[in-house]
Amino acid sequence: MSLRLIFIIFSMLLLIPGQTLAWPWSRDMMNQPSIKPQEGEMPESPPRSVPVGGYPTPVKNRLHAARLANPIAASAESIARGKQFYTIFCVPCHGSNGKGDGPVGKKFPVSPMDLTNDFIQHQAFDNWIYANITFGGKLMPAYKNDLASDERWDVVNYIRHQLLQDLQQRATPQQTADKTGGR
Secondary structure, three states: OOHHHHHHHHHHHHHHHHHHHHOOOOOOOOOOOOOOOOOOOOOOOOOOOOOOOOOOOOOOOHHHOOOOOOOOOOHHHHHHHHHHHHHHHHHHHOOOOOOOOOOOHHHOOOOOOOOHHHHHHOOOOHHHHHHHHHOOOOOOOOOOOOOHHHHHHHHHHHHHHHHHHHHHHHHHHEEEEEEOOOO
């Protein structure tokens, strides 16, 4: 046997233990069987456990949400709370004016829904908006684990009863400045 052939065989024997120890028996923390963020359904908590995240949702899917009525009256307090949650969770995609032009929404190939359009403001039922907030959509993440059910209804109340008025108030000073030449 040539010296070269012996060297090749010896080199291959040295590589075998490294490969057999590294795959598939070795796992690290990144590649372990687990549920990744925003993936799958949140499992039920075991009995007598203390939950650390998420909120119970009174409906399991969109079909059940279609039967809901808005239990939170569109009071000034509810709308104010809804505006706070809208600012935190919705503005990045939908924008502060609800037109779907938020800083994150501009990066999508398809713009997020315009929440000031006639369908959302006058035709869609409150439970339809609630279901979209709860279960998400094609681009929209689900917020059922981030907002309590009452908080989601507050956001619905803000979108339906105050968003257009806030948009008009923001537009009025600009229109006045345009008419007066910025004086």
